Amino acid sequence: MVDVSQHKLVPEHTVLDEEEVEEVLAEYDVTRTNLPKIKRTDKALPDDAEVGDVVKIVRDSRTTDTAVTYRLVIE
Secondary structure: OOOHHHOOOOOEEEEOOHHHHHHHHHHHOOOHHHOOEEEOOOOOOOOOOOOOOEEEEEEEEOOOEEEEEEEEEEO
16 A cells, blocks of 8 residues: 655645644634645545644745645544
8 A cells, every 4th residue: 555645746744733723823813713624534644633633734836935834634
């Protein structure tokens, strides 16, 4: 079985701890449910991601070097 999360085209996914989540929510002045969603069954998610977690995704970008997005893990 191939581990999709280790493929070179899959961006880095990191589960944030509660302190980091609060900082992100305060910075963008949003609630957890306002974040874009990602399903728990997405193969790119780390194994320790659970429903309700917030995941930081860092992608390569041609215009800004890296692009950071945050997603809420849902069922």
